Amino acid sequence: MTPFEIGLIALAAMFLSVLAGLFVPIALMLCSFLGVWAIKGTPLLASKLMALAANDAISSYFFGVVPLFVLMGFIVAEAGLGRDAFDVANAMFRRLRGGLGVGTVGANAIFAAITGISIASAAVFTKIAVPQMIRHGYAPRFAVGVVAGSSVLGMMIPPSLLLILYGILTEQSIGDLFIAGIGPGLLLAVFFAGGIILMAIFTPGFVGRPEGAPAALPPRALLAKGLPIATLIALVLGGIYGGIFTPVEAGAVGSIGALLIGLALRRLTWAGLWRVLVETGLVTATVCFLIIAAQMYSRMLALSGVPAGLGAWAAGADLGFWGLMILYVLIVIALGMILDSSSIMLILVPLMLPVVVPMGVDLVWFGIVTVLAVEIGLLTPPFGISVYVIKATLDDPAITLADIFKGAAPFALIMLAVLALVIVFPMIAIGLVPGR
Amino acid sequence: MRPFLALVLRCLDGATQALNVIGSGLILLLMILVGVDVAGRNLAGAPVAGVPELVTLSIVAIVFLQIPQALRAGRLTRSDALQGWLEPRHPGLAKWIETVFDLVSMAVIWVIVSTTWPIFTRAWERGEFIGALGDFIAPTWPVKLTILIGGSMLILQFAARILRRWIPLSPAEARP
Amino acid sequence: ESYNVTVVAGHPPVFRWVRMISESFIPAAQAALEAEGHSITFSEQYGGALAGVGEELEAVEAGLAEMGTCQALFDPAKLAVQNVTYYTPFVSDDVRLIAETVNDLHRNHTEMNLAYAENGVFYLGAPIGIDDYALMTNFPVTSLDDLKGRKIAAPGAAINWLSGTGAVGVSGNLTTYYNELKAGVYDGVLVFASAALPGKLFEVAPYVTKMGLGAQYAGSICVNAEWFVGLPAEVQTALVAAADAAQVWYHDDLEAFVQIALTKMAEAGATITEASPEMRAAWAQGMDNAAKTWATELDAQGKPASLILGLYMDAMRAAGATPLRDWDKE
Numbered sequence: 001m002t003p004f005e006i007g008l009i010a011l012a013a014m015f016l017s018v019l020a021g022l023f024v025p026i027a028l029m030l031c032s033f034l035g036v037w038a039i040k041g042t043p044l045l046a047s048k049l050m051a052l053a054a055n056d057a058i059s060s061y062f063f064g065v066v067p068l069f070v071l072m073g074f075i076v077a078e079a080g081l082g083r084d085a086f087d088v089a090n091a092m093f094r095r096l097r098g099g100l101g102v103g104t105v106g107a108n109a110i111f112a113a114i115t116g117i118s119i120a121s122a123a124v125f126t127k128i129a130v131p132q133m134i135r136h137g138y139a140p141r142f143a144v145g146v147v148a149g150s151s152v153l154g155m156m157i158p159p160s161l162l163l164i165l166y167g168i169l170t171e172q173s174i175g176d177l178f179i180a181g182i183g184p185g186l187l188l189a190v191f192f193a194g195g196i197i198l199m200a201i202f203t204p205g206f207v208g209r210p211e212g213a214p215a216a217l218p219p220r221a222l223l224a225k226g227l228p229i230a231t232l233i234a235l236v237l238g239g240i241y242g243g244i245f246t247p248v249e250a251g252a253v254g255s256i257g258a259l260l261i262g263l264a265l266r267r268l269t270w271a272g273l274w275r276v277l278v279e280t281g282l283v284t285a286t287v288c289f290l291i292i293a294a295q296m297y298s299r300m301l302a303l304s305g306v307p308a309g310l311g312a313w314a315a316g317a318d319l320g321f322w323g324l325m326i327l328y329v330l331i332v333i334a335l336g337m338i339l340d341s342s343s344i345m346l347i348l349v350p351l352m353l354p355v356v357v358p359m360g361v362d363l364v365w366f367g368i369v370t371v372l373a374v375e376i377g378l379l380t381p382p383f384g385i386s387v388y389v390i391k392a393t394l395d396d397p398a399i400t401l402a403d404i405f406k407g408a409a410p411f412a413l414i415m416l417a418v419l420a421l422v423i424v425f426p427m428i429a430i431g432l433v434p435g436r
Numbered sequence: 437m438r439p440f441l442a443l444v445l446r447c448l449d450g451a452t453q454a455l456n457v458i459g460s461g462l463i464l465l466l467m468i469l470v471g472v473d474v475a476g477r478n479l480a481g482a483p484v485a486g487v488p489e490l491v492t493l494s495i496v497a498i499v500f501l502q503i504p505q506a507l508r509a510g511r512l513t514r515s516d517a518l519q520g521w522l523e524p525r526h527p528g529l530a531k532w533i534e535t536v537f538d539l540v541s542m543a544v545i546w547v548i549v550s551t552t553w554p555i556f557t558r559a560w561e562r563g564e565f566i567g568a569l570g571d572f573i574a575p576t577w578p579v580k581l582t583i584l585i586g587g588s589m590l591i592l593q594f595a596a597r598i599l600r601r602w603i604p605l606s607p608a609e610a611r612p
Numbered sequence: 613e614s615y616n617v618t619v620v621a622g623h624p625p626v627f628r629w630v631r632m633i634s635e636s637f638i639p640a641a642q643a644a645l646e647a648e649g650h651s652i653t654f655s656e657q658y659g660g661a662l663a664g665v666g667e668e669l670e671a672v673e674a675g676l677a678e679m680g681t682c683q684a685l686f687d688p689a690k691l692a693v694q695n696v697t698y699y700t701p702f703v704s705d706d707v708r709l710i711a712e713t714v715n716d717l718h719r720n721h722t723e724m725n726l727a728y729a730e731n732g733v734f735y736l737g738a739p740i741g742i743d744d745y746a747l748m749t750n751f752p753v754t755s756l757d758d759l760k761g762r763k764i765a766a767p768g769a770a771i772n773w774l775s776g777t778g779a780v781g782v783s784g785n786l787t788t789y790y791n792e793l794k795a796g797v798y799d800g801v802l803v804f805a806s807a808a809l810p811g812k813l814f815e816v817a818p819y820v821t822k823m824g825l826g827a828q829y830a831g832s833i834c835v836n837a838e839w840f841v842g843l844p845a846e847v848q849t850a851l852v853a854a855a856d857a858a859q860v861w862y863h864d865d866l867e868a869f870v871q872i873a874l875t876k877m878a879e880a881g882a883t884i885t886e887a888s889p890e891m892r893a894a895w896a897q898g899m900d901n902a903a904k905t906w907a908t909e910l911d912a913q914g915k916p917a918s919l920i921l922g923l924y925m926d927a928m929r930a931a932g933a934t935p936l937r938d939w940d941k942e
C-alpha cells in the first residue's frame with residue numbers, strides 16, 4: 001500500500017470510529033498511530049510522533065491564554081452579568097422576532113474584538129447565552145446553533161489568530177489582513193442576524209416559541225443591568241486599543257476586571273469563583289486535548305501526502321481563475337470536516353501560493369477567503385471544534401452532538417453565502433485596506 | 437472484595453480531583469501573573485520576565501492535570517448516537533463495545549505516556565529549559581511530569597469505567 | 613541506489629531559509645547524486661505540517677524526518693552554544709561573514725558538534741544568517757537618552773541587549789509587532805530589515821536607526837545521525853556540498869533583499885539613519901556582559917561555552933571585524 005492509500009483509509013477509519021462512539025480524541029490518536037505505523041513501517045516512529053505532539057502541539061503563548069478567555073466568560077456568567085446583558089438585549093430587541101438570537105450575534109461581534117480565537121467565543125457564549133435563550137423559550141437546538149454560528153466571528157473580526165497565521169504563511173501585512181477582516185466579519189454578523197429573523201418567522205418549529213414581547217425595562221433598570229457589562233467591555237477594548245495590554249493579555253485583564261465587578265456587586269462568592277475555575281479547567285482540558293489529537297492526526301496525514309496531493313491536484317488542474325477558486329474552496333471545506341483550522345491552513349496555503357500569485361490574485365483577499373472557508377469547518381461533522389466546545393461547556397446530556405451540528409447547519413450555509421459574496425465582490429474585504 | 441474495590445475507586449477519584457484542583461490553581465496563577473506583568477510594565481516600567489514562557493508551559497500542565505477529571509465527569513467528546521440506539525436494544529453488546537473502547541483508549545494513552553517517559557528523563561537529566569539564558573529560563577521537566585501523571589491517571593480512570601460497568605457498586609459504596 | 617528523504621521545517625516556504633532548501637539544496641543534491649548514479653526524492657514538510665518552529669531537531673532525532681532546519685535560536689536548550697552570536701551584539705553587521713565563521717567553527721571544532729551528537733543528529737551545514745538588527749521606533753532616536761522608559765520589544769536572548777539602555781525590554785516576536793506597535797503596547801522593536809519590510813513595520817515604527825547591533829546566526833540544516841552514518845561516503849559528500857551551495861544561494865539572496873528592503877522602506881517614508889559612533893559606543897559600554905553570564909552558566913552544565921565564545925570572537929577579529937566590546941576578554 002502506498003502512503004497515499006493509507007491516508008485515505010485513515011480518513012475512513014476516523015469517520016467510522018467517531019460515528020461508532022469512540023471518544024473523538026482517542027479516535028484521532030488511534031488513527032494517527034496506526035496510520036504512521038503503516039506509512040513508516042515501525043510502531044516506534046508512530047509512538048514518537050504521538051509523544052512529540054502531546055508535548056508540543058499546544059505549547060504556545062497563544063494557546064496558553066485560552067483558559068483565561070474562557071475564565072473571563074465564565075466569571076461574567078457566574079456573576080450574572082450575562083443574564084443582565086440579555087435582559088437588556090431582550091428589552092431593546094423586544095419587537096424583533098428572534099431578538100435574543102440577534103442579541104447573541106451582536107454580543108459575539110463585540111467579544112470578537114477582544115478574542116483572537118473562536119474556541120473562546122464558543123465556550124463563553126455557551127455559558128452566557130444558551131441558558132438565557134432557553135429561559136426565554138427558544139429551542140435548545142437553535143440556541144446552541146446560534147452560539148456555534150456566531151462563534152466564527154471571533155476569527156473574522158480582528159484580532160484573529162488564523163489571520164496572523166495566514167500573514168506568516170504568506171508574508172502579508174497582518175495589519176492589512178485585520179482591516180480586511182472587518183467588512184466580511186460585520187457582513188457575516190448582519191447575515192446571521194437576518195437569517196435568525198427569517199428563521200424565527202418562517203421556521204418557528206426550529207427556532208422555538210420565544211415568549212411574547214417582554215415588558216420594556218424602565219431606563220433606570222436598563223442602566224443598572226447594562227452598566228457593569230458595559231464597563232467591562234470598555235475596560236478591555238479600551239485597554240487593547242489604548243496600548244495598555246495586548247489582545248493576548250486581554251483574557252487575564254478581563255478576568256480580573258469581571259472578578260472585581262462581580263465582587264463589588266456582591267454577586268460573586270469565593271465558592272462560586274472556585275466552581276468557575278474548576279469548570280474552566282475542565283472545558284480547557286477537553287478542548288485542548290482534542291486539539292492535541294487533531295495535531296497528531298494532521299501530522300499523520302501530512303506524512304501520507306493526502307492533503308498535499310489534493311492541493312497539488314487543484315493547483316495543477318488547468319481550470320482558470322474561477323474554476324480554481326471553486327475547487328479550492330471545496331477542498332478547504334472538505335478538509336474542514338476532518339482537520340482543525342490551523343492544520344488546513346498550514347497544509348494548503350503554501351501549496352496554493354505559487355499558483356495564485358502568477359494569477360495576480362490579491363493575497364489579502366485570498367487570506368480572507370481562506371479563513372472564511374476554513375471556519376466553515378468549525379461547524380461541520382465529524383470534526384467540528386466549535387460544536388465540540390459547546391458540547392463540553394454545556395454539560396447537558398439532553399442536547400446531543402447531533403443536535404448542535406443540526407442547529408449550526410443553517411449558519412454554515414449562511415457562511416457559504418457570505419463566502420460567495422466575498423469571492424465575487426472582493427471590495428467587501430479589501431475595500432477598507434489602504435492602498436488598494 | 438467489593439468494599440476494597442470501592443475504597444480503591446474512591447482513592448482514585450480523590451487523586452483525580454486533587455490534580456483537578458492543582459490545574460485550576462494554575463489557571464488562577466496565570467491570571468495573576470499576566471495581570472502583574474501588565475501592571476508592572478505600564479505603572480512601574482518593570483515587566484515580569486518570562487510570562488510568555490510560563491504561559492506556554494502551563495497550558496500543557498493544565499490540560500494533562502485536568503483531563504482525567506474531564507473523563508470522570510463525562511466531558512470527553514464523543515458521539516453517543518450508536519450507544520443511545522444500542523443500549524435499550526442490546527444492552528449486553530453495548531456493554532462489550534464500551535469495554536473494548538475503554539481498553540483501546542487505555543492502550544492509546546499508554547503509548548503517549550510510555551514514549552513521554554524518555555523525554556521526561558532527558559529533560560530532567562540535562563536540565564532542559566524554555567526561555568533565554570540571561571533573561572529568564574524555566575525547566576521543562578515539571579510539565580513532562582504532568583503528562584506522565586495525568587496520562588497515567590487517565591488510564592486508571594478508563595480502567596475504573598470498566599470496573600464500574602461490570603461490578604456495579606451501591607450508591608453507599610461508591611460515595612466519594 | 614534511490615533514497616527517500618523527508619525534510620522538515622517549522623517555518624513556511626515564504627521564509628528564505630525554507631526556500632533555500634527547495635530552490636537550492638534539493639536541486640543541488642539531486643544533481644550531485646545523479647552524477648554518482650544514485651537518485652534521491654524529497655518529501656518536504658514545512659510550516660509546521662510535521663513539526664513546529666523549534667521542534668525540528670526533535671523530529672529529526674526521532675527519525676520522523678531525515679533532515680531539517682535545526683533552529684538554535686528557537687531551541688536554545690538543546691543547541692545552547694550555537695546561540696553564541698545572540699549573546700555577542702555589536703560584533704559585525706556582515707551576515708555572510710558571521711555565517712561563514714559559525715560554519716567553520718562547526719567544521720573545525722568537535723566542541724561545536726557535541727550538542728548535535730547529544731541529540732542524535734549531525735551538523736550538515738547551510739548556516740542561516742540573520743541580517744543586522746536595527747532599532748525601529750515610533751519616535752526619533754538621536755541619543756541613548758531618547759530610549760529612557762520606552763517599551764522596546766525584542767525576541768528571545770536579544771532582550772539582554774536592552775540592558776543598560778534605560779529602555780524597558782519587553783519579550784515579543786515578529787507575529788505581533790505590527791499590532792502592538794500600532795496600539796502603543798511597544799514604542800519600538802529590535803528587528804532586521806529583511807523582516808521589517810514584509811511585515812510593514814515601517815508604517816507603525818517609521819524611525820529606523822541602524823545601530824549595528826549585529827548580524828546573527830540562527831540555525832542550520834541537520835540530519836539524523838544514524839541515517840547519515842549509514843549512507844555511502846559519496847552520498848554524504850554530495851549532501852554536504854549541496855549544503856555549501858545552499859549557503860551561498862541563501863546569503864546572495866538575503867544580501868540583495870536587505871538592500872531592496874532598506875530602499876523600499878525609505879521610499880515608503882521611513883526615516884533611516886545610521887546611529888552615531890558615540891551612541892553606539894554608549895549603548896555597548898552600558899550593557900551587562902550577558903555573554904559572560906551565559907558562558908559561565910553553560911560551562912557549569914559541562915557545555916564548552918567559554919571556549920566557543922573565545923573561538924568565535926577570535927575568528928571574527930581575525931576576519932577583520934571590530935567588536936565594540938570584547939565580550940570574551942572582560
Ligand code: NA
Pocket residue numbers: 111112113114115116117153154155156157158159160
Ligand atoms: Na477576533
Ligand code: NA
Pocket residue numbers: 336337338339376377378379380381382383384385
Ligand atoms: Na468540521
